[in-house]
Amino acid sequence: MEALLYDKTLNCPVCRRDFKSKKVRSRKLMIAEKHDDLNIVYKEVNPLHYQIFVCPECGYTGTEGEFEDISPVHKKIFDDQVRYKWKERNYGEKRKIEEVIETYKLALLTAQLFRKPKSYIGNICLKLAWVYREIGDHKEEEFLRYALTNLQDAYQQEKLDHASINEITTAYIVAELNRRFENYKEAIVWYTKVLDNPEIKNHRQLQLKTREQWRLAKEEYDQHKNAV
Numbered sequence: 297m298e299a300l301l302y303d304k305t306l307n308c309p310v311c312r313r314d315f316k317s318k319k320v321r322s323r324k325l326m327i328a329e330k331h332d333d334l335n336i337v338y339k340e341v342n343p344l345h346y347q348i349f350v351c352p353e354c355g356y357t358g359t360e361g362e363f364e365d366i367s368p369v370h371k372k373i374f375d376d377q378v379r380y381k382w383k384e385r386n387y388g389e390k391r392k393i394e395e396v397i398e399t400y401k402l403a404l405l406t407a408q409l410f411r412k413p414k415s416y417i418g419n420i421c422l423k424l425a426w427v428y429r430e431i432g433d434h435k436e437e438e439f440l441r442y443a444l445t446n447l448q449d450a451y452q453q454e455k456l457d458h459a460s461i462n463e464i465t466t467a468y469i470v471a472e473l474n475r476r477f478e479n480y481k482e483a484i485v486w487y488t489k490v491l492d493n494p495e496i497k498n499h500r501q502l503q504l505k506t507r508e509q510w511r512l513a514k515e516e517y518d519q520h521k522n523a524v
């Protein structure tokens with residue numbers, strides 16, 4: 297399994313120390329399962345385990361896409377509120393599942409401290425929920441609910457074309473999480489937003505999946521209505 301992991305060297309934008317963090321060679325992975333909320337389970341290793349980088353020296357944490365991109369204001373907030381409390385901890389080796397969870401919680405704390413967009417926070421909650429799913433932990437549901445609230449607000453309040461997940465995928469996840477929580481009527485509204493989005497023609501797989509899930513939600517809604 298080790299051969300699937302490699303070291304990436306990063307430079308911490310807060311304390312300027314170089315450190316290493318593992319990454320996964322994704323192209324070598326074989327898909328074991330695809331879940332309806334777009335989680336993909338691989339046979340060999342879960343790439344989600346290595347998507348958060350944590351500086352061992354100062355504790356600054358972020359996802360790959362924005363790790364090195366910190367504003368002077370955020371740097372000051374981090375220096376004042378986190379750095380002095382941080383005890384040196386290294387997440388740069390092969391991570392145990394408890395360590396994976398810690399990295400996501402640190403990423404969430406940093407994101408909340410920096411008032412990051414809800415699309416970003418929702419996406420981290422979603423991935424943490426999938427990590428809990430992997431180990432059968434009931435906290436999966438709690439984090440799916442946080443993901444749902446944040447992504448639903450993000451769709452309505454934020455510009456999503458540059459976000460870590462785009463508008464159409466966000467609407468699909470909101471639909472699917474509503475269905476999972478038995479809000480069938482709401483789910484149908486959100487699946488419809490996906491299908492009505494002009495961009496859907498560039499996402500053929502998602503279009504087919506959404507139609508399938510729309511029908512399922514409709515059936516579940518009818519059953520639910522008849523049972524009440």
Ligand SMILES: [Zn+2]
Pocket residue numbers: 308309310311312313351352353354355356
């Ligand atoms: Zn640092």
